[in-house]
């Protein structure tokens with residue numbers, strides 16, 4: 091019991107809080123790319139990110155959402171935008187882009203600059219990694235894809 095409470099407090103300190111502030115945007119088609127991009131920019135602006143970082147965050151969300159529309163057409167997708175607090179007390183933003191499409195069989199290959207299984211430029215995933223502070227890809231063939239990105243205010 092006491093250990094559970096301690097864990098919960100540690101979780102908050104590590105920045106897991108503010109889940110009630112999470113904003114969910116379903117991805118159903120092309121129009122939702124623009125919507126997710128706008129919402130991410132707006133939340134970043136509200137959290138005090140500068141213009142350049144707002145654009146970086148918006149571009150990253152746009153790329154990941156576009157991938158869902160392009161490659162997870164059979165599945166559903168959702169973008170979740172959540173304000174985060176760093177252990178140091180700093181402000182950040184976390185965005186999770188999830189789908190239950192075909193998944194990525196080789197994540198390392200997908201992260202390579204120029205790799206595309208379609209007719210893209212193959213810059214979306216590596217570009218997103220450069221634009222953000224953190225990026226985690228959880229994906230496997232047939233299991234869908236969940237990509238989490240974070241950026242902290244400087």
Ligand SMILES: Nc1ncnc2c1ncn2[C@@H]1O[C@H](COP(=O)(O)OP(=O)(O)O)[C@@H](O)[C@H]1O
Nearest residue numbers: 157161193200206207210211212213214215235
């Ligand atoms: N949500 C996704 N579901 C399935 N495959 C994906 C997804 N996102 C990316 N991929 C795979 O990763 C590859 C690289 O993605 P990306 O770097 O954005 O380049 P591009 O979109 O130009 O192909 C894609 O070609 C695709 O094979």
Ligand SMILES: [Mg+2]
Nearest residue numbers: 153157210214
């Ligand atoms: Mg792409």
